[in-house]
Amino acid sequence: MLLYLFLCFSHFIGEFPTNPFSGREGESVTLKCRYQTSDNYVYLHWYKHHSELQAPQFILYKGAKSWSDSEYIPDKRYESQTSPSSTELTISRLTLADTALYYCALETQ
Helix, strand or coil: CEEEEEEEEECCECCCCCCCEEEECCCCEEEEEEECCCCCEEEEEEEEECCCCCCCEEEEEEEEECCCCCEECCCCCEEEEECCCEEEEEECCCCHHHCEEEEEEEEEC
16 A cells, blocks of 8 residues: 655755655655755654644654754654654655654744
């Protein structure tokens, strides 16, 4: 079964693709989010949103720049990589429940 994953950006996020990402059940997919900030203390958060009837669901956060060693990833199907200008979310072993709108959010201190 083909799954569609939509990527949306919030709070100081720059470039983003206009086409949905897709993958097949059991496979992996990587979503990429670019950001721009002059702050050195950065947390990048990922959320997924299933429907307008529910609030977005927290997936993980990962530090970047001066906080690159900090992370909280409760579900091990998710992985994240960060750089000074982007973050990636990899979802492994895709299931139908992964079909959602995904948000990348930037937090600075």
